Amino acid sequence: MSGELLRLDGVGVRLGGREILRDVSLSIQPGEFTGLIGPNGAGKTTLLLIILGLQPVTRGSVLIDGAPRAPRDASIGYVPQKLGIEPDIPLRVRDVVSLGLDGHKFGIRLPSRARRERVDDMLTAVGARRYADARVGELSGGEQQRVMIAHALIGRPRLLLLDEPLANLDISSEQGIVSVLARLARAEGIAVLLSAHDMNPLMPVMDRIVYVAAGRVAVGRADEVVRPEVLSRLYGQHVDVIRVHGRVLVVAAPEGAGEAFRDEAAAEDASVAG
Amino acid sequence: MTVLRYIVEPGFFGSGPVHVALAVGTVIAVTSAVVGVFTVTRGQSFAGHSLSDIATTGGSGAFLIGVNQFWGYLAFGAGAAAFMEMIGIQRRRGRDVATGVVLGAALGLAALFLYLGTEYSTTTGASFTILFGSMFVITSSTVPALIVSALLALGTVAALARVLLLSSLSPDIAAARGVPVRAVGAAFLMALAVSVALSAVIIGAVLSTALLIGPAATALRVAKGPVRAAAVAAGIGVAAIWLGILLAYDSYYWPPAGRGWPVSFFVVTLITCGYLISYLRRSGRRDVARENQDMEHACSVA
Amino acid sequence: MFGGLMLNTWIAATAVAVIAGVTGFFAVLRGSTFAAHAIPNGAFAGAAGASLLGLNPFAGLAVFSVAGALGIAGLSRRSRPDVATALTFVMMLGVGALFISWSSQYSQEAYSLLFGEVFGVSAEEVPPILVLGAVSVAAIAVMFRPLMLSSALPEVAEARGVPPRRMELGFLLVMALATSMTVPVVGALLMFSLMIGPAAAARSLTARPVLALALSVAIALVTVWAGIAISYQSDWPLGFFVGILGAAFYLAGRAYATARRQLDRTASPAA
Numbered sequence: 001m002s003g004e005l006l007r008l009d010g011v012g013v014r015l016g017g018r019e020i021l022r023d024v025s026l027s028i029q030p031g032e033f034t035g036l037i038g039p040n041g042a043g044k045t046t047l048l049l050i051i052l053g054l055q056p057v058t059r060g061s062v063l064i065d066g067a068p069r070a071p072r073d074a075s076i077g078y079v080p081q082k083l084g085i086e087p088d089i090p091l092r093v094r095d096v097v098s099l100g101l102d103g104h105k106f107g108i109r110l111p112s113r114a115r116r117e118r119v120d121d122m123l124t125a126v127g128a129r130r131y132a133d134a135r136v137g138e139l140s141g142g143e144q145q146r147v148m149i150a151h152a153l154i155g156r157p158r159l160l161l162l163d164e165p166l167a168n169l170d171i172s173s174e175q176g177i178v179s180v181l182a183r184l185a186r187a188e189g190i191a192v193l194l195s196a197h198d199m200n201p202l203m204p205v206m207d208r209i210v211y212v213a214a215g216r217v218a219v220g221r222a223d224e225v226v227r228p229e230v231l232s233r234l235y236g237q238h239v240d241v242i243r244v245h246g247r248v249l250v251v252a253a254p255e256g257a258g259e260a261f262r263d264e265a266a267a268e269d270a271s272v273a274g
Numbered sequence: 275m276t277v278l279r280y281i282v283e284p285g286f287f288g289s290g291p292v293h294v295a296l297a298v299g300t301v302i303a304v305t306s307a308v309v310g311v312f313t314v315t316r317g318q319s320f321a322g323h324s325l326s327d328i329a330t331t332g333g334s335g336a337f338l339i340g341v342n343q344f345w346g347y348l349a350f351g352a353g354a355a356a357f358m359e360m361i362g363i364q365r366r367r368g369r370d371v372a373t374g375v376v377l378g379a380a381l382g383l384a385a386l387f388l389y390l391g392t393e394y395s396t397t398t399g400a401s402f403t404i405l406f407g408s409m410f411v412i413t414s415s416t417v418p419a420l421i422v423s424a425l426l427a428l429g430t431v432a433a434l435a436r437v438l439l440l441s442s443l444s445p446d447i448a449a450a451r452g453v454p455v456r457a458v459g460a461a462f463l464m465a466l467a468v469s470v471a472l473s474a475v476i477i478g479a480v481l482s483t484a485l486l487i488g489p490a491a492t493a494l495r496v497a498k499g500p501v502r503a504a505a506v507a508a509g510i511g512v513a514a515i516w517l518g519i520l521l522a523y524d525s526y527y528w529p530p531a532g533r534g535w536p537v538s539f540f541v542v543t544l545i546t547c548g549y550l551i552s553y554l555r556r557s558g559r560r561d562v563a564r565e566n567q568d569m570e571h572a573c574s575v576a
Numbered sequence: 577m578f579g580g581l582m583l584n585t586w587i588a589a590t591a592v593a594v595i596a597g598v599t600g601f602f603a604v605l606r607g608s609t610f611a612a613h614a615i616p617n618g619a620f621a622g623a624a625g626a627s628l629l630g631l632n633p634f635a636g637l638a639v640f641s642v643a644g645a646l647g648i649a650g651l652s653r654r655s656r657p658d659v660a661t662a663l664t665f666v667m668m669l670g671v672g673a674l675f676i677s678w679s680s681q682y683s684q685e686a687y688s689l690l691f692g693e694v695f696g697v698s699a700e701e702v703p704p705i706l707v708l709g710a711v712s713v714a715a716i717a718v719m720f721r722p723l724m725l726s727s728a729l730p731e732v733a734e735a736r737g738v739p740p741r742r743m744e745l746g747f748l749l750v751m752a753l754a755t756s757m758t759v760p761v762v763g764a765l766l767m768f769s770l771m772i773g774p775a776a777a778a779r780s781l782t783a784r785p786v787l788a789l790a791l792s793v794a795i796a797l798v799t800v801w802a803g804i805a806i807s808y809q810s811d812w813p814l815g816f817f818v819g820i821l822g823a824a825f826y827l828a829g830r831a832y833a834t835a836r837r838q839l840d841r842t843a844s845p846a847a
Contacts, residue, residue: 052450072452080446088494088656089315089442090503096443103440104451106433135498136443151447319658320610323665371776374609375826378769382819385691385766389813392687401687406673480765481673484666491659536677542670546663553654 004066005030005159005191006051011060013046019215020046024060026210026219028191030158033182035202035222036195038212044195045081047212048161051193052078064159072104077152077190081163085144087137093147094119094132100151118154126150126180142173146180153184160185162194166201174201181205199226200247226250282520295409295476295519295537298420302472303485303511305424308504309431309469310490310511312462315442321358321463323483324377325470328354330479331380332471333404334387338394343404344416347471347479348423355467359460407478407538409522420472427468434458439500476515477538485511488545495552514544581695585761585804588697591709592758593770593800597793598716599751600771604779605727610658611648611748612768614665618644619756620689620764621668624675634704637759641752644668649745672764691815692763694807705757712754719746724785762800766815770796773822777829795825 006028013021021043028034036044049055050062053069062069064076091099097119102109123129126146131139136147145165152160162181166174182205185192196202199209199222209225211218213234218225225231226248232239235252242249313322329347336346388401403411412420431438437458441448449455466486473482493507518541525535603612622640629636644664651660676686697705716723726733726743734740755767762770774795778788803817 049446052446054446054449074451076450078447078450080444083444085443086315086317086656090311090494090497090500091439091443092499095439095499099436099440099443103436103443104448104453105436108432109436133498314656314659317656317658319656319662323610323613323658323662370607371604371609371772371826374613374768374772375776375823377613378766378773378819379823380819381691381765382769382816382823385763385813385815385819388687388691389816402673402676405686405690406669406676478673480669481666483662484670487659487662488666491655491663530678533677536673539670539674539677542666546667546670549663553651 003029005032005064006193007061007063007066008050009061009063011050011062012058013043013050013055014058015046021050021212021217022215024217026217028159028193030191031185031189032207033185033192033205034194035199035206035209036193036212037199037202037209038195038197040197042212043215044212045163048078048163048193048195051159051161052076074155075158077155077157077160079145079148079152079160079162079165081165081167083144083148085137087135089135089137091136092133093128093136093139094123096136096147097122097150097154100154122150122154125184126153127176141168142170142177145169145173145177149177149181149184153188153190156188157190159191159193162192164195164197166196166198178202178205203248282524289523291410291412292519292523294412294414294417296516298412298417299476299515299519300512301421301424302476303489303515304508305428306469306473306485307489307493307507307511309427309465310486310488311493311500311504311507312431312435312438312442313466314487314490314494316438316462318463318466319483319487320373322466322470322486324358324373325351325354325467326474326479326482326486327377327384328380329470329474329482330405331384331387333474333479334384334391334401337400337404338387338391342413342416343411343479344419344471344475347474348468351467351471352464355460355463359463402536403478405478405480406536407474407476407481409476409519409537412475416475420475423468424472427465427472430461430465434461435500438462477541481538481542484542484545485514488542488549489514492545492549492552495549510545510548514541514548517544582808584697584699584702585694586801587702588705588761589800589804590797591705592761593796594793595709595712595754595758596762596767596770596800597774597796598713598789599754600773600775600796601778601789601792602716602723602727602747603751603771604775605724606744606747608747608751609768609772610661612751612771614648614661614668615641615644615748615752616755616759616764616767617665617668617672618642618752619759621672621675622756623689623759624672624679624686628675628679634757637756638753640668640671641756642749645745645748645752649741649748652744653741687813688763689759690763690765691813692761692766692818694804694814697761701760708753708757712750715750719743719750723747761814762818763813763815766818769819769822770799773826774799777825780826780829780833799825 004027008024008026011021011024012019024047036047038044046055050057053073064073098115101115120129120132123132126149128143128146128150131143136144139147165177169177178201181192181194184190194202199206203222206222208220209222211225211231211234213231214236216234218230218234226241228239228241231241231250237252240251242251313319329351332346332348332350333343334346335350336343388404392401437448437453440451441453441455441458445455469486470482473485477485489507489510492510493503497503497506518537521540522534522537526533528535600612603609618641619637622637625640626636647664647667648661651664672689722733722738723743725736726738726740730740733743758767775792777795778791781791782788799818799821803814803821806812806817807814
């Protein structure tokens with residue numbers, strides 16, 4: 001129990017009359033690389049916002065290092081999903097990373113050589129040094145992604161959350177980002193929780209997986225969780241897991257094939273509620 | 275020396291009102307430019323414009339009750355900013371119909387105040403001055419208030435600079451780091467209202483947006499980082515004010531004789547020309563960047 | 577109130593209201609409220625310049641209005657639209673201010689061009705206003721379906737081959753031409769209020785496009801007629817009434833829509 005970096009217990013969220021998430025329990029150990037996998041709309045972003053304290057929970061608890069989250073918690077870094085950075089925002093790449101250190105502070109700060117070196121080192125580590133002086137709004141999606149990772153990491157967080165960082169990237173950029181993340185996280189002992197709808201790029205680096213579907217989660221190692229029976233119960237309908245050339249595909253079965261699983265899921269819900 | 279005499283009409287450097295105009299104008303230009311950089315970055319240009327329309331109402335009202343228009347610009351502008359904040363108009367969606375309708379009512383009121391004010395007052399050309407400014411409207415009694423307001427606005431924005439930039443980058447990241455995003459936005463809106471009131475003094479309520487947005491938009495095309503952008507914007511603003519005042523002074527000797535051309539015309543034209551020059555020069559990278567992002571958006575939507 | 581000089585005003589004002597109602601409907605639909613605010617200022621500069629320089633007034637108005645529309649559309653290509661509109665807006669007004677300052681009558685003239693003037697219409701001005709009004713309405717009628725599509729569902733329109741930028745430019749140009757004639761009556765600064773208020777009110781009352789369009793025109797007519805009548809009696813500026821009545825109708829429309837929603841909710845309690 002002690003030593004857990006993050007712990008969610010029976011978390012439920014209700015939004016706009018709909019239950020987005022229910023009975024979510026999971027824990028993350030320091031340094032662990034966890035994939036938050038699930039189809040679009042499953043609630044992955046909501047879950048990340050809960051951990052950040054930006055989304056209140058309807059029930060359950062969120063503990064960070066065994067205590068509820070403090071308002072200014074610098075131990076969690078965050079890379080949001082679609083940044084939509086305007087091309088003319090007056091921030092160079094190095095300015096963005098520098099804001100990762102002190103963007104939340106008031107007042108004027110004088111430039112310092114030590115800070116500049118730290119920013120440069122971080123940029124080099126993520127492979128963004130060569131465009132350090134370019135406007136962040138003029139970069140491609142993949143390049144911006146690296147910059148935002150540098151921004152999140154420079155504050156030395158203990159947990160890094162990333163919301164669908166791979167969504168709009170081409171395959172080579174995808175692989176680049178994953179390997180940079182894994183390398184830096186291992187080197188600094190940073191835990192990573194990364195959401196995606198396709199788990200394949202993450203298979204080589206994931207320690208554990210949190211699979212989200214139909215508002216609930218299944219947690220464990222990939223080989224434990226990514227199985228037809230586990231996922232079918234989660235989805236509430238028959239689901240096949242297909243393995244082809246080392247890649248994993250989760251596929252819904254045709255209609256009518258899954259009554260048994262749906263009834264089972266409904267029975268479970270009834271017993272929890274009653 | 276002779277060349278200088280052609281550019282600068284006699285008496286310019288010795289004239290008292292010109293000194294005041296130059297000094298106060300510089301302070302106002304710097305404040306507007308710096309506040310403007312953040313305004314454009316935060317996508318709040320329309321809010322700035324709305325505030326200038328409301329300032330028009332304030333200035334007209336002040337005129338009606340016989341008070342210096344700066345107080346009117348300031349009071350109505352600050353009030354409008356507080357109101358906008360209360361009803362949550364800070365978010366970009368705020369440029370919607372409701373705002374437009376309110377502005378229409380505000381301008382209608384301005385029309386009424388100006389009409390009634392002109393009926394009951396003896397100052398000629400007061401409407402013109404309130405709407406379009408004038409070089410000599412800066413009375414010595416208001417100078418301390420102008421300077422203090424400018425320093426307050428500038429100070430606020432400087433103190434909030436990092437937090438504002440972070441919020442522009444991502445409001446979620448800022449909120450997650452404990453930044454009181456809403457309060458910061460409210461403070462900025464106040465600084466914006468004060469800036470608009472200050473610009474309105476020199477170039478009129480209706481045109482005050484120019485000093486706020488023009489230099490900032492130009493600087494953003496040309497400078498890359500935040501400090502440089504603010505510096506360039508301030509430089510452009512000050513240059514526009516100085517040249518504008520100089521030309522307005524000179525224009526007393528130009529046709530159609532006698533009255534001189536309005537300083538606001540020169541300032542606005544100079545600022546617009548500055549923007550056009552930067553607009554035409556810098557192409558390529560930015561448009562390519564926009565296209566890349568459009569394509570990425572389109573692919574992710576599909 | 578209805579005789580002689582005022583007859584011109586009534587006729588012109590009716591045309592103005594029709595133009596405002598029609599263009600305003602699309603401006604609200606497209607979210608172009610800021611552009612609607614900016615475009616008539618081109619006409620302000622044109623009118624001020626025309627009277628001063630002895631140019632053909634209509635040519636002057638049209639030229640400046642169109643220049644304003646082109647400025648907004650052109651600058652929007654490489655800047656944020658808000659910035660493009662704001663800069664075009666102030667440039668037009670600045671030029672207008674210059675022209676006003678040159679004329680000997682400047683205070684009164686500036687005032688009436690910006691805030692409207694009940695006696696601002698002479699007999700020769702009426703036919704061009706009517707013609708331009710008819711042309712604008714006809715142009716909108718021709719563009720109606722692609723304009724509706726690109727306003728409501730821009731991506732679908734683009735997929736169907738309706739070029740969004742060209743539609744936007746086309747719409748801005750129609751707005752420029754249409755409003756150029758209205759400036760002498762309603763005033764450059766308040767014209768947008770006549771476009772936005774009634775159109776927004778109409779949208780709160782009904783979702784059906786053609787009905788909303790008709791309502792938009794109807795409310796604009798009522799606004800202008802009431803404004804002229806009261807302005808005539810009280811001597812207060814027409815622009816004041818346009819601004820206030822526009823806001824009043826908008827609020828009434830919103831109140832109606834909210835009341836309707838409450839009624840629906842109580843009538844059928846949701847599961």
